Amino acid sequence: MPEPKRAAIVVGVGAERGLGAALARRFAREGLHVVVAGRTQTRLDQVAASIRAGGGSAEGIAADTTREADVVALFDRAFTGDAVPELVVFNAGNNVRAPIRELEAEVFEAAWRVGTLGGFLVGREAARRLVSLGRGSILFTGASASLRGRAGFAGFAAAKAGLRAVSQSMARELGPLGIHVAHVVIDGGIAGERLESRAPQRVAEAGEDGLLDIDAIAEAYWQLHRQHRSAWTQELDLRPFKESF
Structure with a gap:
């Protein structure tokens, strides 16, 4: 019986020139079958098709990570067939800016549902399946807001700080079971489609x-996933050399 294919799941994939798509392409280059997940099927299909055109293996599955049934169905589908995921990335988030006096409760809750609840659901379903294998990585995308709340970003900061706490708890629980859990703080703007379309002046000023x-x-x-278990990183912060911190 042939060995199952190695696979990865990237949750939070949107534009082709976004971080989720870049992660999927990087994992595909290593021979992993990549399941790309997000809310918009057409975008997922574009990313998957691009990966296949480059010689990789990928498929797109639409899922709303704030819905438990969607997340369970995503993992049930990803863990069937001839591919066994060894790497799961949660990359979803919604950066909403509003003064605290104008921040509506439903907007605050929506940020939490995407950034924290979604991360919990994805992390839980990944853990339920990877623990039986005794190996694998679960990686979470954080932000500067994971560490500190700026004026106007109460909802986003609360969501990201919550996700960071979830990752820390999971790391302590799952590390002894062979599962590497890490949280990546993205401390700076990302050179991708979202920032270029929404804040072109910031892109120009960054140089x-x-x-x-x-x-x-x-x-x-990818290097986090490859780390030897005798020296695992739980949190990694990434920023441009020009970025103050």
Whole structure:
């Protein structure tokens, strides 16, 4: 009987020039079958098709990570057939800015549902399946807001700080069971489609190497997955050399 294919799941994939897609391409280069997940099937299909055109293996599965049934179905599908995931990345988030006096409760809750609840659901379903294998990595995408709350970002900061706490608890629980859990703090702007379309002036002001290169970020995630278990990283922060901190 042939050995099952190695696979990865990347949750939070949108534009082709976004971090989620860059992660999926990097993992595919290593021969992993990549399941790309997000809310928009057409975007997922584009990313998967691009990976296949480059010689990799990928498929897109639409899922809303704030819905438990969607997340369970995603993992049930990903862990069937001839591919066994060994790497799961939670990359979803919604950066909402609003003054605290104008921040509506439903907006605050929506940020928490995407950034924290979604991370919990993905992390839990990954853990339930990887523990039986005794190996694998679960990686979470954080932000500067994971560590400190800025004016106008109460909802986003609360969501990201919550996700960081989930990752820490999971690392302590799952590490002894052979599962590497890590949280990546993205401390700076990402040179991708979202920032270029929403804040072109910021991109221009950042200048050369003033933003995080998406492929460089993806390389860091892959190296986390490859770490020997005698020296695992639980939290890694990434920023451009120009970024103050």
